[in-house]
Amino acid sequence: MTTTSPAATTGGARVRVQRFGTFLSGMIMPNIAAFIAWGIITALFIDKGWVGNDGPIEAWRWADSAILGGGTIGDTDYTGLVGPIISYLLPLLIAFTGGKMVHGHRGGVVGAVAAFGVIIGAEGTVMFLGAMIAGPLTALILKWVEKPWQGRIKPGFEMLVDNFSAGFVAFFASLAAFFWLAPIMKWVTEILGGAVGWLVDTQLLPLASIIVEPAKVLFLNNAINHGVFTPLGTEQSAQTGKSLLFLIEANPGPGLGLLMAITVFGVGAARATAPGAAVIQFLGGIHEVYFPYVLAKPTLLIGLIAGGATGVLTNVVFQSGLVAPAAPGSIFAVLFQIAPGSHLGVLLSVVLAAAVTFVVCMPILLASRKRDLAAEGGDAAFAAAIAQTEANKGKKSSVLGTLGGGTAVATRRIQNIVFACDAGMGSSAMGASVLRNKIKKAGIEGITVVNQAIANLDGTADLVITQQQLTDRAKSKSPDSIHVSVDNFMNSPKYDEVVEMVRDQEEK
Known part of the structure; x- marks a missing residue:
């Protein structure tokens, strides 16, 4: 457990990639509900969906005739919602969120326009990547443009200046984005899509697990x-009604197999x-809970x-997939997003991934069992792995922090405690609930x-609890707070130490 210290500047490619990934996650995760809604519409009402293209129209016609005594309605195609939502609504939500992260609500507005x-x-191409760039970049430009006159505008003219500066930035940014x-x-999207298509056609996509699984642990x-x-x-998914790409990283099977082993x-x-x-991990979808176990014994990465790779190959063979992202990577989220006709392939991909991981990890664990028992049950290595997991993440974690030890010293009165993680959901919510x-x-x-x-994080928190890998980043955002590093959010003794620290200050 660490206490307040000056914010450290973290370096290295890993930390920069983590920060970039956190920013991307910050644009996607708040809008997952919209992805889920689009996934439901797609799964139900496309031509091969559960209800079909004419289902809602025929049902409405029947109700109109039976209840209202007749009448007519147009031949509106209900799947007309599928295209506009994915082409316009979802990218605009992403762009607005990204712009807001950079420069508040006005940054979100100019980002959406751009x-x-x-x-x-892009003429019909789904512009998620374009929105991820245009939204934050335009908000940043607005922030730079307005910086020279910040605090120098005469009272009563602030709204006028702010609106016109934002309007002109949005105007020029939208033209630049268009042309x-x-x-x-x-072009980039076509290149990436072609590369993925080639991997699928050649059945080499399972090799992606060689990169994805170690990357997850880091x-x-x-x-x-x-x-x-x-x-x-x-x-x-917009083109075919499903995609197996949603299950490459989110499949809960490998983590379940590891933990069962x-x-x-x-x-x-x-x-x-x-x-x-x-x-x-399996029901809640918080995959990072198994990362310390892997770091304690890195050879488990093989499993x-x-x-x-088995899960990906299964979906390739069965041509199965999800209609929308499974977020978080819970089995419930996976089941909810299964595309029509893909149940067998998706379920097998989860089951086989867990089974293969279990079987491969079994001899690895048995080979080192005697040595682990001699080393006080392997607890020292596990504690060190928890610390390493937090170090990899670049900040403290409420999910992992309950496994380590240490004592915190309060350097300020504690009233506001914040659990912080990459997305602000999942693991941090779990840890906050436990401590609460x-x-x-x-x-x-x-x-x-x-x-x-x-x-x-805005610096107002008295105590910030994060995973060890994420502590430095949390310190840079809230340098004056007390920072506590944890390893596991389930039963960390550090939670009891925090409670005692708060109790002590109440008694003074």
């Missing part, structure tokens, strides 16, 4: 998933905590790669415990 230029200029950015992004998955798989997968063949603290971690319950049981009142994304 994104519309790249959407129209210059759109052709470039259309918290680089957001850049891969939200920067590549989600945009390309959504475009594929540790439950059966592991030792010490790893074995004791693995069953609970499996429930959280994860084998399992992930502990504080309530201790009879302590007046303490606020919330969860949020690291990017949204």
